[in-house]
Each structure stands twice: as structure tokens, then as C-alpha cells.
Amino acid sequence: MNKMKSLFIALLGSSISLAAMSHGQTNDEKHIAALRDKALNSNLAYDILESLTTEVGPRMAGTIQDELAVKWGVAKFKELGFDKVWTEPVEYDTWVRGSESAEITSPYPQPLKVTALGFSVGTPASGIQAEVIHFKTIEDLMAAPEGIAKGKIVFISRRMERFRNGKGYGPAVKARGAGAVEASKKGALAVVIRSIGTDSHRVPHTGMMRYKDGINKIPAAALSNPDADLLERMLARKKPVSLKLSLGAHNGPKYTSQNVIGEMTGTTYPEQKIVIGGHLDSWDLGTGAVDDGAGVALTMAAAKFIGDSKMRPKRTIRVVLWANEEQGLVGARAYAKAHQADLANHITGAESDFGAGRIYAFSSNVTEKNMPTVEKMKRLMKPLGIEYENNKAGPGPDLIPMYQLGMSVFRLSQDGTDYFDLHHTGDDTLDKVDPKALAQNVAAYIVFAYVAADSKETITRGTPVKSGR
């Protein structure tokens, strides 16, 4: 080794420790990079997900599998060696799907693949049979004359568009949430929508709908995309089309589930927490692999890697497996209420609830003084193919209540190109998850959680906190 080279290495070494010291860090970037790269080559998250989807499967709020999932979460946290593991109660109303079927009765009798929307009322046992009235969008329905759908079944056919970031969901999903109310206002007996999804399989997409006080509650269901295509082709023939819809859906009793929480304790400020996690419930049609078993598994794995490392960060990593996200962020609201007094110790967080595709970008929502922390994340995210986006991150669904109270959040953006092929369908199963992409997610969450937990300054919210709520 020549003199120049050793001098260079010595300088390099001192510059690293200087840099580390200048941030007041006890753990350097090399250590985090090693953890990150270890996670990249690990199947831990996939194994956790395999366990959840195999041993629990679908876990709709209030079902037997909801209870099993809570037990599974507690046992898995303990098995993984989390420092603290506990649950917190979450109470909610439940809904029972029952049987469901639909068919064209004339002019071209054919069965259709249909699924009830969450919290839809059922039809009479003999079904509802009526002529279909077609609207391309819910906006068209809303703009139509009073009474136009009287005695008919409204069909809304708008197709959701595919984008990497899932931005086609927002404009399309309004038909699911408000279709029944708007159809009922026009006198309809029921509403069927084209599934809010980007696939072409005979797997209809379920999801929540809402009624409004004072508006007659009518049954609401989604057709699979190929069935919606078929119905559109029939309607294009300009003859009256009659449809029969039979839904056994009904409300169930109150139920108490649990947010399941596991912690890896921080070294210096153990009361301060970085919150990561995913929601433990799923819809009932698939096994909740991408929505949101993946988020559960990858955040548990990320915290496990950090907890097991020889150097822990200053702050605590709290993993929350949120109860009943699907039917209205119920676990998230209960958590925010229970922990309101401790909000200041919820330093920042990120929820993974957009499948298991590779993360391609991250964004922050912090003040200027936290930018060195963001810069550190940038350097450590870069080798994962992750670019920094901006400082205007919004919250994952289950962080909304705490975000509204002022918590800082980060967003790790997954490639969701295929997410809405599977979302809320029977097709949401383990085979759709790429273990390598899932491992990349774990590595990214390690970077985010470790750097945030170890930052010199306390991380605080960047964008203004809106008043109200």
C-alpha cells in the first residue's frame, strides 16, 4: 500500500466519523447500510406474510379470522423478539356478506359475477329484478332529472385508469362510496357499479359504501370488469335489459377487536416513537396478501432487523398492526384518541398500505431543521433505486387521524401499477407478491425508521396543521 492511498483512507475514515459526530450520531450510515443490505437478501417479510395468509387468511373485521389475526400478531411479535407487545381495544359495528348473485334475465339471460359493497343492505330473499338504467359516471347520475331511475337498477360503468401511483382510484371510487345514495335519490331500487379495479378477471372488487340519513337505503354491488363490459354491450343494443340482484348482506353485532402493537425500544429517548405498520384486517374475498398483509409483514421485519442490530437508534420503533382499516380507519381513530395526550412523543411515521411493489420514491413532511436527516435518508435510499420526491408527504390511511392532530409523516411510494388488479378481490393472494420487491420494501423501511429514530433534532411537521377535527 502506498503512502497516498493510506493517507486517503485515513482522511476518509476521519471524515466519516467527523460527519457522524457533526450529526451527533452514535450509529453511522455504514451500520444502517449494512442492515439495509442484509434485509435486501432476507426472506423474513415474505415468511411473515406466508404465515399470515396461510394460517389466518382473509380477516374481515368482526369475523373469526379477525380474532385469529390478533392472536397471530401477538404471537408473531413475541416470536420475533420485540421488547414490548400489547393490544389495545377497538370497537365497531360489523357487516356480514351473506350469499350474492346476479343475472341478466332478459333479453339475453346470463349469470354475472357480482359482490356486495361493504355495509350494503341486502335484497329481499327473492332478489330485486328490474330494468337497468345506465350512467357512465356518478356525475352523470347526479346531473340526471329527479325520478329518472324510479323502479330501476342503476348501473355506473366508469372504468378506473391504471397508473403507477394509483391516482386513477380517487376519481373512480366515488361511484362506490356514494353510488347508492345518488341512485336512491333518483328513485332506484339498487345500484351496481363496474368494479373499482384495473384488471380483466371475473373477480369483482368489494370495498366500502356509505348511506346518508334521510336517503332510502338501497342494495349496492360491484360487477367484475368483464361482466360490466358484457352489460355495456347488451345495453348498446338498445333493448331494455333486466337484471336480477340477490344479496344476503346484513349488519352484524358490535365487535371488539384490537390494535396489535410491538416495540423495539430506543436507547436514549425510549418514550419517543417512530410509528410504522400496516393494517391487520382485510376484505373477505382474498387472503389480504397485498392489502395489507404485505404492509404488516414488511414493517414487522424492518423493526426486527433494527431491534436485532448491535447498535440501536435513540428512539423507539413502534409497529402498529391497525385494526379494521377497511371499514373506516376504526383502529386508527381509536389509537389517536387513546394516545392523544402522548402525541408529542409520536415523532413521525409511515404506513405501508399500497401492496408489495418496489418503492421508487420517498417524501417527507418536516421542518427545515430536519433536512439533514432527510439528506441522510436520501443517501441511504439511493442504492435501493429510491429518489426523494418532496417535502409535502401525506399520511398513509391509518396515520390520517394523527396527521390531522399534527404529526409529521413520511411516505415511501410503492409501484402500484398492478395493485388495483388485486385490491379487494379474491385474487389478493400470496402468489401475487414478489419476495424480492418485498425485501426491497423492508430495506427502505429500515432506512426510514432507523434514520428518523436516530436523528439529532426531534422531527416535527412541515406543512401547516389544519384546524378543526
Place this chain on the structure above:
Amino acid sequence: MNKMKSLFIALLGSSISLAAMSHGQTNDEKHIAALRDKALNSNLAYDILESLTTEVGPRMAGTIQDELAVKWGVAKFKELGFDKVWTEPVEYDTWVRGSESAEITSPYPQPLKVTALGFSVGTPASGIQAEVIHFKTIEDLMAAPEGIAKGKIVFISRRMERFRNGKGYGPAVKARGAGAVEASKKGALAVVIRSIGTDSHRVPHTGMMRYKDGINKIPAAALSNPDADLLERMLARKKPVSLKLSLGAHNGPKYTSQNVIGEMTGTTYPEQKIVIGGHLDSWDLGTGAVDDGAGVALTMAAAKFIGDSKMRPKRTIRVVLWANEEQGLVGARAYAKAHQADLANHITGAESDFGAGRIYAFSSNVTEKNMPTVEKMKRLMKPLGIEYENNKAGPGPDLIPMYQLGMSVFRLSQDGTDYFDLHHTGDDTLDKVDPKALAQNVAAYIVFAYVAADSKETITRGTPVKSGR
């Protein structure tokens, strides 16, 4: 127009008629090429398929849609202007699917997506609940000791492999056809197989199974691929796995359907026929778009183009829409029996029953004297990207009975890479068909049918005819 140009055109004209005369043809290759290219840019086949799948939909043998499909076929042939249109009766036993469900009852209770195999008996109304015994292949089951499956449900998990020519089907499908008999021999109460299909969707694949006299009939069903994966993962945990299977399947009454036949009459030898077609029935789960609405539509369209052309070929183009192929080539056998005395006038034929993928190759089964006809096809197929394979063509399913009696056949090989993603599932719907690929199929069938119908020599069978049957 200058002299040179008119001289050139005159020469061109005479050279064409010379070429045509040298093959004894009244219709030249240019004419066929023009028809072919017209078909390439036409949506006719797609429109026929759209009509069949929209206005009739699923058309399982013996159902109301079986009857509607026959009416549709007759009306469509007439609408397209075929010279002769008629039907011939086909009688068979029917089968009724009824309701169907399956679930894991322990150790990890979950619902499974299942479908009964064709002609399976049902379970008792309360279902059959028993421990699962797993065999990777039907060969493993057959090699297992007597009584090994006593009181259990046999699960066969072999996965079908994907190939362009569908060669993965043969080795896999034995579990569907013979699984119930072999499981019953070992004492099983029921058999469930992994779907014979290459997809990863929650759409199980149905298809025929067979019982054997003297062997106790047990219910037989297929799990979707993701469900079979799930069951395998559960079994890998080495705890007993219990499954509950409920099938409402049962035999129905005798039914008489029809082969639907349309002809474009030949100019010189009208009694001699080139037979093309597809089967009109389908399974009940999808709308039979690729199996075999595509074959029906594209052969009707090919004959329509030939019939409408200003020069007709010497021989007749007969399009047969075969009844009840799925449950045992019933229409094909009835046809062969009814037309046995006229077999010599069935010059050659090709059935399209492998979806709607592009044709990449064709093969013949003719004598040496017919090779100029094959050469002509080669020249006209080439611009469609279709290569000649060999002179050992086997028959499409519905030509088997006539092939066994000695008829010559051709095979136009479609790209079936995705065919077994859809085959016999709910996902067999119109959206899976590429209109451009379907039009290329029509063009290829025009080349085959026209050249064969117009050949100088009568086409006769190449490979030896086996004795028996």
C-alpha cells in the same frame, strides 16, 4: 396510358392466366391473396364472436343457452348469406352443476374457490368433511398402497406447465379425467385436484371426468391455482388438514341439441366438401369466448369471405358448429355416424379449437400427389407469418371420428401460450380475444379452405388409417 404500360398490363394478365392454367385453376393466387388481405383488415369474426358471447353467453350442453346457441347459429349463417343452412340432431345425457363450495375446517379455517368437474356426482347436502391426503401426481396415487386414502379426501397437486403448443395439458389432465376413479380405488371419499390451468387467479378450471363401472363414484372438484398453493402450504406444516366439500352436482335428463351447418357451395364439385368449424357448446363458467366461440366465429367468417368472393372455388366449404364437444365429442360422433356413407366427399378439413391466438404454423396430412396444393398454401400462408410444419397433421377434436374413418386433415397451429390461463374458467370472456389475432386466423382459414377446395387433385389422407373403431 402509354404503350409500354398497356403492354406490361397485358403481359401481366396473360402470365397470371398462364400460371393459373398451369395448375388447372380457375382462381389464381392473387385472388386468394386479396381475399386473405381483406380478411386481415376486417372485424367480421370479432363481430360474430361479440354477438355469440353477448347474446347467448355460456352454452353448456343441455342448458337453455344450448338451445339459444343453435337458434343463434342458424340465424347468423342466414344473416351472413350462406347458401344452405340446416341442423342435425345430437342426443346426449346432461349434467347439472348446482351449488359448490369448499373450505378448510382445520387447522386454519378458510374458504376455498372450487368447481365441480363435469359429470361428478354431488356430495350429501351437508357436504363431505374429512382429512386431506396429498399426492403430487395421479401416478403417485396409483402407486400408493391399497386403502391408503380410506375415509379421506385425496388432493392431487401437480401443476400444469405452460407451452405455446399446449403440450403441458396432456400430462396434467389425467388427474382430472381419472382422479376420481383412482382415488376411489384407494378408499377416498372425494377427490380435489389443482386446476388444469396455467394461470394464478381465483378461477378454478372445470372439465370432464369419468367414472368406471364397478368403482364407487366419488365427488370430484378442482381448486383454483392460488387455492391449491394455499392447501399445499398448509400441508407443508405437517399437521392434519381437514377440508369440507359441498357439491350440488347431479345428472340431468336426456337432451337433443343440434349440429348447426352452413355451406358455401362449390362451382364444379358441389358434393365435395372442405369441412371447417368450431364447437358451439362451451362450459358454463365463462362465456366460451376462446373455447370455442373464437373457432365458431373465425371459420364462419372465413367461409363468408370465400362465398362472397367473385370467384368461388370448385368444392363446397362446409362450416360445422359442433354440438357438445366438451362432454365427449358428442356432436362429432353423431355427425360421423350420419355421414359415414358420404365420407369420400369429405375431402379434408380443419377445426379451430385452441383459442384465438395467432396461427404460427400449419401442417398437412395428404398424399404425395397433393403436395403442389400444400406448396400453394405455403406461399399464401407465408405473408401471415405462418410456416409449414410437416405432413403428419392430426385432427382437431371434432374431426377425430372422421379422421379415424380415414379423412385427410390439416392443422393450423395457434399460439396457445395463454390459452390454459382461461380454458374452462369464468375468465373465458370476450376481452381476452385480440381482434387483430382473430382476423389473422380468418385469413389463414381462407387460404387453407380456398386452396383445398380449389385443388386440381382430390385431397386424400397421407398417414395410414388405423384399423378398428
